[in-house]
Amino acid sequence: MRLRMEKDIKFMAKKKSSKIKKKVKAEKKPESKELVHRTRIRVIGVGGGGGSIVSEIARNLKRVDFVVANTDAKALKEASKYTKILQFGQETTGGLGCGMNAKIGQKAAKDDKAKIAKLFRGIDLCLLVSSLGGGTGSGAAPEFAKIGREAGAMVFGIFTLPFKFEGGKKSYLAKNSLKKLIQSLNAVSIIPNENIFKIIDKKTPLKEAFSTINRRLSENLRGLVEMIYLPGLINIDFADVRTILDGRGKLTYLNSAESQGPNRVDEVLKELLKSPLNEYNIEGAEKILFNITSSQNIGMKEVEQVSKTISDFNRRAKIIFGVSQDNDYKDKIRISLLAVGCGREDRPKAGSPKAKKPQPLPQREKPKKKHKPKARPKKKTKKPSLNKKSASTSVLTEAPSEEEPDRVLTRRNALDLRKAVEEVEEEMEAKEKKWEIPAFLRRKAKNNEQASK
Known part of the structure; x- marks a missing residue:
């Protein structure tokens, strides 16, 4: 009997010890999960133009959440199935658009501030996209940017400006909206619609013309997303992106280019540094982030050539770069570039004779x-x-x-x-x-x- 009692006691003790170990392991697992933070990126299209851009981009980009926000219920029905939908300002507009009245768009966003704030919860980086010049985009976009900043997210705005033939009223609304947006954004990229004629033929149908811009934007955003998520030989993560975007209202240049062949580096740099959509380049940029993606055959001289060419635009700039290797690229090379603090204001100061003659x-x-x-x-x-x-x-x-x-x-x-x-x-x-x-x-x-x- 004593032997049995001793065996039972030992058996019960082993069970208790195994349960305690399991509990300790279970407690340790969530701690390890908390240490690894997954960066969350959300792209929000505000208004009719911003919604159509985001709907087309959402088909090609992964690892990113997409939201289309509008006051117009009819326009929201045309949003892509890859996007989430947010209707705001129903009491103000009655489910209609803002009729090119920015004040109505602003009021609609303010009335549903709590609903909009939910879009930014737990978001690390928000890409705010809108076509300025209309009532919803021009009026609501500044409120979205303000709410996002208050929520603690980094907000990077990408905006298109109206065509010249759309009239002075739209141009005035767009410029006035930009002044308000800059106060809340970390960075802003401006694309005048007029520049579309640089990359398409004048006979191109209107829908196809806008799709051309959307495809370029999609490629540029894909390069930014890959920099954050994909591991590399020289790795870039969200901490680097946050360092580059830290600030307020900085004019930003975002572009990606790809080339192949014996002169692939020269060709890719020409395309990378001269985006036809922007009216400015990286000259005078304060912070620069770029990533080179190629197969394992990329040479040290090629990396040096790319780095030197980019750094020559401003030797005092803070530069962070990464290198990723992908065997699917074979003889191709792809460069994604994000430059902050560049823009039109640096050009006349650099010593153009036009600025000096009138003085x-x-x-x-x-x-x-x-x-x-x-x-x-x-x-x-x-x-x-x-x-x-x-x-x-x-x-x-x-x-x-x-x-x-x-x-x-x-x-x-x-x-x-x-x-x-x-x-x-x-x-x-x-x-x-x-x-x-x-x-x-x-x-x-x-x-x-x-x-x-």
Whole structure:
């Protein structure tokens, strides 16, 4: 009996110890999961234009959540099945659009702030896409950006500007909306719709033309997503992206390019650094992030050439780069580039002659008007001779400045004016005599010559 009791006790003790170990392991597992943070990226299209862009991009991109947000219930029905739908501002618009009224779009977003805030919960990076110039996009997009920033997400805005033929009203709404957006965005990329004519033929159908822009945007976003998610030989993660995007309202250049063949590096760099959709390049960029993807045959010289070419745009820039190897690329090479802090403002400062020429012109005109009236009251006798000989525009402009001191003198003393007039008359008579003397001498010389003959 004692032996059985001892065996039972040992058996029960083993069971308890095994249960305790299992509990410890179960407690440790969630701790390891918490240490590995999965970056969450969400693309939100605001308004009709932004929704159509996101709907087309969603078909080609993975690992990213897509949301189409609009006040127009009819437009939301046309959204892609790969996207989630958010209708806001129903009380304000009654399920219709904003009718190119940005104030209505802004009010619609403010009224449903709590609903919009849910889109940004747990999101690390939000890509806000909209076609500015309409009521919903121009009015609601700034509110979306503000709510996203308050939620703690990094917000990168990608916006298109209206065509010139759409009128000045749309252009005004777009520019006004951009000013508000910059205050809440970490980074912003601007694509004027007018630049579409650089990459398509004028006979291209409208729907196909917009699809061309959407495909390019899709490729650029794919490059950014791959930088964050895919491991590499020299790895880039979201911490690097956060470092580059940290800031407020910085103009950003995002582009991806691919090439193959013996001159693949030269060709890919040309396409990478000159995007036809943007009106600016990476010149003056403060922070640069790029990733090179190729097969295992990529050489050190190729990596050096790419890095040197990009860094030459600004040697003081903070640069982070990565290298990924994919055997499916074979002889291809792909580069994805994200440059922050570049833009139009750096170009005129870099030393363009157009900015320097207009500055000295007003400086030259002002001293002429100031110095000439001071020196000319002493040379009053030369006025009639100048007026007789020439009638240039410079003399006409100088004439009023010369009359000002005379008016001041007449007001002070009439006697001084009479003396001045008499002096002028005497000087004129003396000049006339001087002008006539050479004529007399010539006549005498002619008479003497005739007499001698």
